[in-house]
Amino acid sequence: MSVFVRRHVVASTFASTSRTTTPCVTARGYASARKMAKNQVKGGVKESEPEPERKAGGGKRVGTFMPLSAAQLKHPLTTVPSKLEESPIFSAGALTRTSVGKVMQFSKPQNGVLKAYGVPKNLVVEFRVLSSPYSVVRDVTISTAELLEAASSKPSSETRAVITGQAGSGKSFLLLQSVEYCVSKGWIVLYVPRAINLVNSSTPHVYDERTRTYLQPEFTFELLRRFEQVNASAMKQIQITRPFAKGNKKLASGAQLSELIKLGTSDKTLAPAVFDAVLHEVARQTQRPVLLAVDDFQALYCKTTYRDTQFQGIKSYHLSLPRVLLEYAGGMRNFAKGAVLGAISNSSTEYQPCVELREALGLSHPLPVSPYLRRSPELVAYAKGLRNIAVPDTFQVSEAAALFNLWGQDHALHHRPTDEVFLTMFTAASGNPRNFVWREMLSSLSLSP
Structure with a gap:
């Protein structure tokens, strides 16, 4: 049937x-x-x-x-003109306490963050419906920006935070706002919008006897290429402090960091070694602060679907890329100036926050946890010192109203944007940001048979 x-x-x-x-x-x-x-x-x-x-x-x-x-x-x-173009551009200078409850559009430069790194899957549809990518400034947006501003002159080991909240509360949006904020401030930004792809065996891996980890050359190559695309100007201003030699590829100290990156983007087999060397140089320099932002952050602490030659499961910290990210998150490695910021995703039932991460962030457990449950000492160390940034579960009325007006001004609704319609949608969604957009406003695009 x-x-x-x-x-x-x-x-x-x-x-x-x-x-x-x-x-x-x-x-x-x-x-x-x-x-x-x-x-x-x-x-x-x-x-x-x-x-x-x-x-x-x-x-x-x-x-x-x-x-x-x-x-x-x-x-x-x-060809009806949209009023969305009148909205201010999201930037550090535009973020003030008076901008709470206002809609701002993300900038779209040729080598911008959205084009280079991409966005989480749950944001793709929303950005396709409207003429420009947008965001609503919330109280937590301002407080996170203030946190990053204070981190611009401190080592990243002092500012390691994870964005938490209920499903659909806007964690990925807040992380993306933080990334855009740092880009507008001239920071060096490394953004991983879908960290689940690091552990779900979607890219090849190979064992490296030198580091005793499993390298991920395909993923590292793409991440390195996108990192250079976003931070091209900064890479030309930084010089490497130690020579690089891998096979027949050599680079003397004093060369531009962009030259080192070209070695990795020209040969995928060199990408893991080049990426590690680039992070070393970026971490040492003090010219610009550095932001490491990771969405689906909890996936780094979960079991992976990678297998070794005996078909035994590979731990996440035995994979080269997750291990580097975990070391910065745990404070074993740090940037001279900057911050590490993650966001927990609730969209995948397979990759949920582990006990070690929940206890480090002070999160409640969905099921009773025995005190005799064995904790992984490695994961406990990688989660130690992480700060919790809690996102409110619901929109404020002013925030939801600004978003509703945005959709109406951009001609994305198939009915008149009246107060009655807004209150009906807001009440039906119980104020949840994702439900308000996906179940209410996106449902207005559904025509009755």
């Missing part, structure tokens, strides 16, 4: 700076209940690749919000 499903494709001009309103196109099709359930996720629509056309005799995936080409947006109905 088949069920009726809908696929909504919302046009977006995310890649361009100009805004044209784009229509919501509804494509109808039929799929089995099993196939429909496979492509759905709790709380919204699963991010997927561009969907292929339906073949004869075959089903069609449940779609997501994808942009239309500019050639399809020439009708007068699609």
Whole structure:
């Protein structure tokens, strides 16, 4: 028995700076209940690749919000100007106590954070619907910015924090705001938006006898390339303090750090060694503060799906990249000036915060925990000293109203943005930010059959 499903494709001009309103196109099709359930996720629509056309005799995936080409947006109905361009740009100078409850759009430079590093999966759909990536300034945004400002002159070992909160409270948004804040201040930023990919065996790994860890050359190569793209100007101002030699690749001390990065981005086998050397130089320099930001932070403390030659599970701290991140998080290694900031994600049931991390952050346990439960001494050490930044579970009315008005001004709602509609949505979502956007405002794009 088949069920009726809908696929909504919302046009977006995310890649361009100009805004044209784009229509919501509804494509109808039929799929089995099993196939429909496979492509759905709790709380919204699963991010997927561009969907292929339906073949004869075959089903069609449940779609997501994808942009239309500019050639399809020439009708007068699609050229209504948006008022989103009037919103201020999110930056350190614009963040004040009076900006709480206001909507700001993230900047979109050619080598910006969003384009280089990407964003967590749960933010992809929201950024595709609107003409520009946005955020709502909250009280916790200002307090986190003040924390980072104080960290700009201290070692990162003194500022190691983890953003926590209920599911859908806006932890990933707060981490992204922190990243954008530091970029606007001229910091060196290393951002990992999906740390689960570091431990879910999605990239190759190889054992290195020198470091006695498992290297991840593919992931390290991509991370190094994106790191250089975001921090290109800073890399040209920093000189390496010790020579680098790996095989027939050599670089004398005093060379620009950008030259060292080029060695790693030109040969994937060199990427792990180059990345470690780059972090060493970045940590020693005092010209600019450094921010290490990791989303899905709890995944670094979980069991991995990687296997060794005996098919035994590999610990996360036996993988090269997670180990480096854990050492900075635990304070074993630190930047001369800067901070380490993580965010816990509740979207994956497989990668939940472990007992050691919960106890370090003072979080409650979902199940009773026996005092005789064995704690891993390694994970306890990596979690020691972490600070908890708790995000409020709900929006304030002013914050939700600003977001609702933003969607209305950007012509993303399919009804008039009245006070009655807003209060209905806000009440139905119980003030939860994700439910307010995904279950209420995104549901306004669903047309009745």
